[in-house]
Amino acid sequence: MARIVVDPITRIEGHLRIEAEIEGGFIKDAWSSATMFRGIEKILRGRDPRDAWFWTQRFCGVCTTVHSIASVRAVEDALKIKIPPNAQLIRNIIMGIQNVQDHVIHFYHLHALDWVDITSGLKADPTKTAALAASLSDWPNNSATYFKAVQDKVKAFVASGRLGPFANAYWGHPAYKLPPEANLMATAHYLEALEWQKDVIKIHAILGSKNPHPQSFLVGGMSIPIDPDSQNALNADKLMEIKRLLKKAQDFVEKVYIPDLLAVASFYKEWAAIGGGLGNYMSYGEFPDANGNLWFPSGALLDKDLSKVITVDQGKIAEYVDHSWFEGAGTGKGLHPFDGETEVRYTGPKPPYANLDTNAKYSFVKSPRYEEKAMEVGPLARILVAYASGHKETKAVVDLVLGKLGVGAPALFSTLGRTAARGIDALLIAQQTPKWLDELIGNISKGDYRIHNNERWDPSTWPTEAKGYGFHEAPRGALGHWIKIKDQKIQNYQAVVPSTWNASPRDAKGQRGAYEAALVGTPVADANKPLEILRTIHSFDPCLACAVHVMDVDGNEVVRVKVS
Amino acid sequence: MSEPLIFKRYYVWQLPVRICHWVNALSVLLLSISGFLIGYPVIVGSSPESFLMGWVRFIHFVAGYALIISVISRLLWSLNDHCFSGWREYFPFLTREGRKQILVMLKFYFFIDRKTPDAVGHNQLAVTAYVGLFLIFFGMFVSGFALYAEYAPGGTMHAVLNPVYLILSTQTLHLYHHIGMWLIICFVINHIYSVWLLDIKEKGGEITSIFSGYKYTTKVHVFSEGKECDENGCFIKVKK
């Protein structure tokens, strides 16, 4: 039995380390460890709750809007603030394009190189590549000249003698199965997506000043004013620019991303049986309308059972620290995020180290569990919950994709399923977001310019003590923030983020986290080049900076504030 | 029957001292009002062409320059040999006799004793407070000009004040600048009250002295070096 270590796991956000035991060409057991810690929640204590979104936004610069959204929602929940419909629509558009852009970047720039061998594309015939591409979609760039130009570019790059970020990869690995033409097409789209993503995300700049880290969130609404007769507010010109960019986003997803995804997936169908993992899925649901009804439904599924959708109750979430570098009451029994009491204490080996002691504590990520069960979150969970709940739009797209690949719904419980679900998610949201924009335009034409609810802006209007939580179904899955406010200050702040669920180490009962469970049974052809590990891990789209945090509450104060 | 009291007239505040005093007072008033309005603009301009905040800031800067010039002038004037405005008089806490007189003044304020210090010009406690005030002024000049100079980074003033920026952030400077203003306002309240109180209690024309320059007193000023002064505020030889 061989123990292998992949550290750093690259093409993710943050610092992730995977240790795995391999026996007979398959992974027998695996451990996921986060090796970086900042402690932002501890830093947040004592600060103005209205500032929290700006701090939590820095949990992550990749899913850069999600923690702002969850944070303002948590404070709004605590202070009982209802935001105006326009603010909700603006947030929906921001979240929507964040999802689409994030998924495309993930597919092409973080995940594709696990399936696509760029060097093989050098041998491709551009004419055949164009024919292949044209058979998939009517994207205007599907010409032989275009693919020839890309191929020449890559050739010149390789000839320059410096492979830069593409050096030392697993090129030529036997697990790469795409024909040269598909590889060339994907390489071309890798470069095209790089250009595309910086354009479509300008929607964040228009609505929120910049991306990454847009700056127009407010507790109670948004700061981007609406006034068709002002050049310093959202006006017709800016709205049309958003419309154009949303169209561009939708076109790319429909004509490039989804066709590429289907084409690549058709060569790797065996991955529909690998990397299934936990089989428990949870989604908080997302995209509320003016009345708070969610477009994507919330719910949970257990043991891959699509016939029964469980209602999610935030009170049933608890975090364990039995295998995390923290100490306190979270050992042995889980603590609800409102009631946590934990202090960081690193007990791992002294660096530099070769291996972690995975029988003891081995990660800065905690182990959140729902009713003591490990859950997988993310686009797959979101799509499965929507599919099982009978969400009309989701059902149509999922059935279409399954039909095209010629597989049944169980194929979704896999590494390939995760990657496919991300595409389905992007497609659904790319098609839905323009409708929210139209709704916003409709409101504006009726003269509704409200973007912020001022009633509870002034801290003197707040109760002495308040607490609340904010859920957000982020690109990477179910995200929750919990806040306790006392004397107009943050008394405690806690975030349980998607990658905490997925990257979690074992809990008190020894149950594996989602990454760990999904890796078990994965084949590894060459232990020295564990490409297969990257495939499964990347299919989750890890985001580790978010996942690592500390909850820190003064134990005495916890007793006084009862959990509702 | 006791002897009749002899009130002697002393020329305590020379003209430059009085001018500096009133320039200081006026600038502090203007600086406080304009400063407060900069921190909390209650003015509402009617059009972008108006320059209300601009003028408020202009007044603040002009008054700031006036104050620093006045304070520097006063410091230079303190190099002269006058009994009541010379620099020697400003550090009574350094001598035993001076500290005794400070204690006398404190006892008076706390109703422990009715006696006031042996002072003709500034009393020893007041003069100590003025040293404190000048230190606050210094802090205000440093923080104020450091904030002011940020409009022209790379300029001489900015370069000279560079160490300040490395120690304190701009926001901290703002904070200290605000706190400094409130300390000065507290001083002003104290100052006006004390002048009024001593004017009544000592009957020496305390208030009018800052206009006329003359004070009337029965006392003999205690100087640290055991010197004495004449009615014009000039030192005279000590007779032992």
Added chain:
Amino acid sequence: MSKQQNSDASEKTEQSLETREYSVGEILKQRGVSRRDFLKFCTAMTAAMSLPASFATSVAQALDEVKRPTLVWLNFQDCTGDSEALLRAANPTVGEIILDILSVDYHETIMAAAGHQADEALESTITKYKGKYLCVVEGSISMKDDGVYGCTSGKTHLEIARKVCGSAAATIAIGTCAAYGGIAAAVPNPTGAVGVKDAVPGATVINLPGCPCNADNLTATIVHYLVFGKIPALDGKGRPLFAYGKRIHDNCERRPHFDAGQYVEHWGDNAHRKGFCLYKMGCKGPATFHNCPTQRYNEKTSWPVASGHGCAGCSEPQFWDTMGPMYKRLPNVPGFGIEQTADKIGLGMAVGVGAAFAVHGVISALRKDKKPEETREG
């Protein structure tokens, strides 16, 4: 492609590296970038560096001569926001940076290699180009408990930083975390986070703070280094003057409203819609040096003030502690409640002093004066 072929390719790669290095200009030509596009890029860079337009030709000339230099990008205690900013770069785009201008030999977020192969890429790069490569650091470096709060491939970030930044030609600390410790270093700084200069005092460091840094400032700094062969002039806080030489407030498009006395009082009010000054909403533009108002973000689309929200002061050291609370003009006074501004405390103090003296005055008035005879005795 078989393993054999693969190793052939890398051998060939090595060979061509030995025999010939190409200039940026040549590579662009090979890559099919027209001379016109190249000059356009040079002009944009010239503008970004605040140089007169006439410099564009010398920028082009210099880039023509510069070989594609090596860059390694290290992620420490970060959120990857600066890497994401790099992905949004427009002049040049990230594609051009990676393929044409630089040889980005290590960047965990984008590189194809992983695990020990990634490690080896870093190791061989810093050995081969010792003293010649550029290093970009993103994220703060934990110093507490020997740096165990940040590890990559079993090594602490502190150890990696000392090694990699120590033998770089220059290190660019991108973002406020790498420059000054950033959010992780905010009170109480649980992990002892510091910026690069504090972790590796001997390194040549250019600070490009911002949360995240504006990618245009990064590319301009790199080009400045390539073109002029030296690092740009820095201010007292280690930031290039071309990007941090002026206060946001003094370049702000809403400055006339400030001078006029026209302020936003509530979010969404008429003043807000008309683009009045955000001073009273806590804007930190008057305390922040950065080129946001002119350079803007996402291909000059917008910047915080233009979206109706005040500046957060993100390019200043320790801004997390000194610039907050975000919606107030002044920082809180330590030891007092969150609503207790310096001015409320000051006003309280003044009222207290006034009241104390009023009482004193009443007592003094009621108190019997000394008889003149007694004066004599004293």
